[in-house]
Structures are given as structure tokens and as C-alpha cells.
Amino acid sequence: MLIVRVRAPREGLSRAIRLARGYVVGFRRGPDGEPVAVDVVFRDPAFVGELATKEIAVEVLYDSRDHPDPKDDVSKVNRYAEELERLKRERRGKTEA
Amino acid sequence: MLYQSVEETNTLLELLPLQFPAFCERIELPNLTAEGRHSFALKIRVGPEENRPAVLFLGNVHAEEWGSTDILMSLAQELLGAAGPQNPLHFGNFTLASSAVADMLQKVEIFIFPIVNPDGKAFSQAGDRFWRKNRRPAADPEEIGVDVNRNFDWLWDLSRVFDPLVLGDPATPEGVGLLVASEFPINVTYHGPAPFSEPESRNVRHLLDENPRIRFLVDVHGYAGQIMHPWGDDDPQTTDRFQRFDNPLFDGRRGIIGDTAYGEFSTAGDLARHRQIVHTMGSAVTAALGAVYEEGPISTTLYLMCADTADYAYSRHRTDRQLPKIDGFLLEWGKPDDGFQPDFPPRMEQIIAEVSAALTALLTIAKDQPFIEKSPDPALFGRVAVGETRAVPITIKNASARPVRISNMHVDGPGYHVSPALDTRLSPGESVAVTVVLAPQVVGPARGALLFEARFEELVLGRGLVLGSTADVVEVELQGGNCLALVSECLAPTFPPQGPAACATIRATCALLIALMKLFGGGRFACAIAKLQFRIDHCAEGNGDPCIPLVPFPRLPNPGIRPRPRP
Numbered sequence: 141m142l143i144v145r146v147r148a149p150r151e152g153l154s155r156a157i158r159l160a161r162g163y164v165v166g167f168r169r170g171p172d173g174e175p176v177a178v179d180v181v182f183r184d185p186a187f188v189g190e191l192a193t194k195e196i197a198v199e200v201l202y203d204s205r206d207h208p209d210p211k212d213d214v215s216k217v218n219r220y221a222e223e224l225e226r227l228k229r230e231r232r233g234k235t236e237a
Numbered sequence: 238m239l240y241q242s243v244e245e246t247n248t249l250l251e252l253l254p255l256q257f258p259a260f261c262e263r264i265e266l267p268n269l270t271a272e273g274r275h276s277f278a279l280k281i282r283v284g285p286e287e288n289r290p291a292v293l294f295l296g297n298v299h300a301e302e303w304g305s306t307d308i309l310m311s312l313a314q315e316l317l318g319a320a321g322p323q324n325p326l327h328f329g330n331f332t333l334a335s336s337a338v339a340d341m342l343q344k345v346e347i348f349i350f351p352i353v354n355p356d357g358k359a360f361s362q363a364g365d366r367f368w369r370k371n372r373r374p375a376a377d378p379e380e381i382g383v384d385v386n387r388n389f390d391w392l393w394d395l396s397r398v399f400d401p402l403v404l405g406d407p408a409t410p411e412g413v414g415l416l417v418a419s420e421f422p423i424n425v426t427y428h429g430p431a432p433f434s435e436p437e438s439r440n441v442r443h444l445l446d447e448n449p450r451i452r453f454l455v456d457v458h459g460y461a462g463q464i465m466h467p468w469g470d471d472d473p474q475t476t477d478r479f480q481r482f483d484n485p486l487f488d489g490r491r492g493i494i495g496d497t498a499y500g501e502f503s504t505a506g507d508l509a510r511h512r513q514i515v516h517t518m519g520s521a522v523t524a525a526l527g528a529v530y531e532e533g534p535i536s537t538t539l540y541l542m543c544a545d546t547a548d549y550a551y552s553r554h555r556t557d558r559q560l561p562k563i564d565g566f567l568l569e570w571g572k573p574d575d576g577f578q579p580d581f582p583p584r585m586e587q588i589i590a591e592v593s594a595a596l597t598a599l600l601t602i603a604k605d606q607p608f609i610e611k612s613p614d615p616a617l618f619g620r621v622a623v624g625e626t627r628a629v630p631i632t633i634k635n636a637s638a639r640p641v642r643i644s645n646m647h648v649d650g651p652g653y654h655v656s657p658a659l660d661t662r663l664s665p666g667e668s669v670a671v672t673v674v675l676a677p678q679v680v681g682p683a684r685g686a687l688l689f690e691a692r693f694e695e696l697v698l699g700r701g702l703v704l705g706s707t708a709d710v711v712e713v714e715l716q717g718g719n720c721l722a723l724v725s726e727c728l729a730p731t732f733p734p735q736g737p738a739a740c741a742t743i744r745a746t747c748a749l750l751i752a753l754m755k756l757f758g759g760g761r762f763a764c765a766i767a768k769l770q771f772r773i774d775h776c777a778e779g780n781g782d783p784c785i786p787l788v789p790f791p792r793l794p795n796p797g798i799r800p801r802p803r804p
């Protein structure tokens with residue numbers, strides 16, 4: 141997956157946003173208020189090649205292939221479960237007493 | 238450190254009230270998700286005082302923005318850890334002294350809803366890391382899900398309210414406008430089949446409805462490094478009260494940045510407050526670890542949007558004057574090259590620190606938010622001719638638990654005067670009355686507001702007079718005027734507000750008359766139908782403005798703009 145910055149006239153930006161199915165994460169306007177650049181998320185890197193023309197400039201901001209899989213950064217063990225159970229037992233003990 | 242899973246966050250939401258039973262409780266939201274998940278929020282309150290302003294922080298409205306949850310749960314643990322022993326708070330180089338922490342926690346209530354979209358988040362963490370929407374089922378797997386942050390009831394019907402140029406080429410249903418929202422399920426910004434069609438957005442609304450002391454909302458998203466205030470649909474403006482999101486006369490004109498045809502109205506006081514609050518949060522971010530977040534309105538800082546949380550929250554008091562004003566903000570953490578899931582150590586830890594600083598800075602502002610009740614609001618003057626005067630008494634009550642200074646009272650609008658223009662201190666529960674007089678000088682609408690500042694002001698032993706850090710700008714809407722209707726013009730009727738039972742009867746009667754007129758008259762009764770519909774729509778709050786032009790039925794296309802073909 142790629143996050144790319146697309147600089148183009150309105151039609152080019154429109155094409156980029158259409159390809160990304162609206163997945164926009166950034167938007168830039170020129171001094172006249174007209175859109176000039178947009179950051180979009182592409183699930184398929186092939187879209188980058190599809191977009192690039194002489195009117196459309198594409199810059200890759202983020203390529204998931206260059207980063208470790210963030211799923212490795214998600215906790216696999218419930219770090220709070222043990223403490224929760226302990227407090228629940230303690231509470232039950234007090235109630236029964 | 239690792240990102241919390243959905244299960245882990247839910248466990249922590251159950252654990253914290255057991256660890257800190259005097260300070261927090263878990264709230265179960267009423268709407269189950271499409272995949273049958275329960276959603277939970279946390280309420281943090283330190284001390285016995287119930288009459289205090291509240292703040293709502295939202296996280297993971299978008300599924301792939303995992304870190305929003307970690308930011309909010311980390312903040313919750315820091316606040317609770319500081320509450321009992323009265324510790325200071327440190328986020329990077331941002332510090333709040335223990336006395337300030339204790340003072341803040343005694344004066345504000347904090348709601349944290351860390352995972353608004355648990356189905357989407359679980360799916361994102363298990364498989365598709367760039368999943369954004371919820372998991373609303375669809376026959377076509379390409380069409381699963383709704384963008385929860387486009388499902389709120391504020392300008393939801395984008396093809397009606399926005400200028401067609403904003404939405405892209407009228408010949409196609411897609412285009413630049415996709416980033417605003419989308420009517421098509423295949424797109425990531427799909428707004429759903431109806432406003433509040435999704436359990437996730439209804440859960441947020443439930444929190445706002447059930448907790449009327451919520452006065453601030455921050456929706457925490459990633460990633461762009463921005464802190465923003467309303468509005469998302471156009472440039473904010475402070476001069477024309479008539480240019481409002483709920484005025485159908487401006488349908489088809491919203492969203493062109495920098496034009497003069499439309500700007501979304503805020504009072505000057507509110508716009509100034511929003512800028513100040515955003516700047517205070519931004520300064521806290523910078524103080525923490527040196528990052529600089531952009532500041533400004535949603536529409537021009539990020540991009541145009543509609544039906545989002547922050548704008549919906551702020552719009553509520555304009556749609557229903559009996560609801561409290563909620564200042565809504567959108568915070569996008571990080572910076573443009575972070576991606577949605579930055580490496581946890583070190584980058585996400587840095588982001589947690591800087592955003593925690595920003596949210597804490599907001600809490601120090603929120604604690605000084607007074608509750609002011611005003612009646613009537615709106616104040617209805619009705620039809621007042623040039624040379625006539627009409628007076629409406631308005632009662633102002635301090636509904637807070639602390640004394641409030643009312644100051645800088647003035648009226649904004651042609652022909653209005655207020656007497657007396659108060660500068661006074663109100664004790665808790667104390668009321669005072671002022672009289673607003675309308676004496677029109679010219680023919681035309683007289684739309685305006687009674688405005689004043691309200692700030693806590695307490696005499697504290699050993700410290701003298703202590704002022705609240707922030708003044709709220711309070712507004713009472715004024716409606717009146719006189720208009721000479723042109724032959725082709727159809728103006729709204731004026732009528733007093735009605736109670737629920739009377740409105741039920743009025744609405745039923747008007748609906749029946751409309752049906753009969755459409756059946757037997759069609760276009761001949763266009764103005765009468767529009768007036769009856771106006772009565773239905775505004776029965777509860779009434780109308781004192783005789784100069785509101787109505788869109789006649791059937792609706793005529795705006796000349797010069799091509800109608801947008803439906804697929």
C-alpha cells in the first residue's frame with residue numbers, strides 16, 4: 141500500500157481520487173483556492189504507474205513495503221487480563237466475606 | 238510498548254473503574270455494532286461536585302488510526318494516576334503542576350470513548366491495515382462498510398447542499414468531491430444509507446444526548462499534524478447570519494473556498510474562541526516535544542467535509558436552541574510521513590505525549606466553562622414596522638456552581654438595543670433580566686443576536702478575585718423585522734413556539750393540508766405549501782423573522798448550474 145502525493149490540475153486530482161476511491165489523507169490548495177495537490181492511499185502500487193503522465197506528478201510519501209508489518213506492533217497478549225481477574229476475585233472475596 | 242487490541246482496550250476499560258472506583262466508571266453504549274460488538278466509554282470525575290462542564294474525547298472513528306485509542310487510554314491512566322495522590326502531569330516537556338492538576342480534575346468531567354469503531358479496528362488489525370470504514374455488511378464485498386465520520390446528521394445530503402463544482406464533474410458521480418463524502422458504497426467516504434444509520438455514530442450521539450454538560454468534543458484522528466475547528470463545509474464567516482447550514486436557500490452553493498456566495502456563519506466571539514483554543518492546544522503540542530501542528534478551520538486546513546463529528550457537535554445548538562453549545566474540534570496527530578500506524582517505539586510514543594499535552598491543555602480551558610441559561614432563545618419579535626417598537630424581556634441565569642461575571646453585553650443586528658447592557662456578577666442560581674427592543678429604521682429583516690461574555694469570577698481567601706481562564710461567548714438569537722413581499726416572493730410566517738402536544742396537532746393538520754393542496758392544486762399552492770412546511774419544521778422553536786424567503790414548491794433549478802444526473 142502506498143500513500144502518494146499527486147500534483148495536477150483538477151482533472152488529474154479527480155482521477156487520482158477516483159482511483160483511490162476517495163481515500164484522501166491530505167489536500168493542498170493554491171493561492172487562488174484551487175486544489176493543487178492531494179495525498180491519496182493506493183492499495184495497488186500499479187495505480188501509481190497508471191497515474192503518472194506529464195501533467196500529473198506523483199511522489200511516494202509512504203510505502204508499506206519499506207516498513208515492518210504494524211501487526212507485529214499489536215499486542216497479542218491481553219496485558220490487563222490478569223490484573224482484572226485478580227481484582228474481580230478480590231472483590232468477590234470481600235463480598236462473600 | 239505495543240498498540241492495544243480491541244479486546245485489550247475493553248479489558249482496560251473494565252479494569253480502570255476497579256482500580257479507581259472513586260474516580261471513574263465504565264459506560265456501555267446502547268448500540269451493538271454490525272458484528273455484535275459492545276462499545277464502551279469511560280467517565281472520569283474527581284470530587285463530589287456534579288455541576289461541572291464536561292469534555293468528550295473520541296478515538297478510532299476511522300479503523301486504521303489505531304494510535305488514537307492508545308493516546309486516549311494513556312491519557313486516562315495518567316489522569317487517574319494523578320488524581321488520588323495529586324501528582325503533576327508531564328508529557329514530554331509539557332508540565333502541569335500538581336495544584337493545577339488537582340484544580341482541573343475537581344472542576345471538569347471527562348468522557349473518553351476510545352474505540353468508536355471496534356469492528357473496523359479489529360478488521361484492520363487482523364488483516365487490512367488500511368481499512369477505514371465500519372463493517373456494515375453488503376452483498377458485494379467491495380461495498381462493505383460506511384465511513385462513520387460522514388454519517389452524522391449535518392449536511393449529510395451532500396449532493397443537495399454543496400455546489401456541484403465541489404462535487405466534481407456533474408456528468409459523473411465521482412471526482413474531486415469524493416473526499417467530501419460519497420453516496421456510493423464502493424468508496425471509502427461512503428456516508429451510509431441515511432444519517433445516523435450506523436450504530437457507531439448513534440453511540441456518539443447517545444453520549445451527547447445523555448450528558449448535556451458536555452461542552453467540548455475532540456475527535457482524535459491520524460495523521461497529518463493538525464488541530465482544527467468548525468466549519469468543514471466552507472470558509473467560516475461572521476457577518477451574514479443568514480448563511481447557515483440549515484438554510485435551504487443556499488443549497489447548491491456551499492464549498493467554494495474564497496468566494497462571496499457562501500460562508501458558514503459563526504459568531505465573531507465563537508470564531509475567536511475556537512482559534513484561541515486551537516492555538517492553546519497547538520502550543521501544548523509544541524511545548525511537549527517541539528512538533529508544530531497546523532491550526533485552522535477544517536475546510537481549509539484539511540479539506541472539505543460534511544456529516545462529521547466535530548461539525549455535528551457544534552451545529553446542535555443552532556438546530557435546537559435548547560441544546561447546549563458544544564465546541565467541536567478535530568485533531569489529526571502525527572506528521573505527513575508517519576502513516577496510519579507509526580512504529581510504536583519510538584514514534585507513536587512521541588505522538589502520545591504531544592497529543593496528551595494538547596488534550597490536557599483543553600481540559601484546563603474546559604474547567605472554566607460556565608453554564609448560562611437564557612430564555613427565550615430565540616427571542617421572537619415578529620413583524621415590526623418602521624416607526625414601531627417591540628420589546629422582549631430576556632432572562633439570564635447562572636446555572637453553574639460558581640459565581641459568573643457577565644460583561645461586554647451588546648446586540649448585533651439592525652434596529653436592536655439592549656437595556657441595561659449588563660456588567661454584573663451572578664451567584665450560582667441567580668437570574669437577571671434585560672430587555673431587548675427592536676425599532677427598525679428600514680424595511681427588511683432584522684436578524685441579530687444578544688451577545689455577552691460569561692466568565693467565572695470568584696473571591697478566594699488568600700488569593701483575592703480569581704477569574705476563569707476563558708470567557709464563553711453567549712448568544713441569544715433575535716428574530717424580527719418587516720418586509721414588503723415582492724409579487725414573486727414567498728415569505729415565512731411568524732408564530733410563537735409550541736409545546737410537544739400542540740406541535741403534534743399542528744404538524745398533522747399541516748401535513749394533511751399539504752397533501753390536499755398537492756392533490757388538487759399543485760403549483761398554484763406552492764407558496765402556501767412552503768409556509769405550511771415551514772410551520773412543521775419550526776413548530777417547537779417558533780419564528781419571529783417575517784423576512785425569510787421560502788423555496789417554493791416545486792423547486793426551480795438554480796440558473797447557470799447544470800443539474801447533476803443521478804446514476
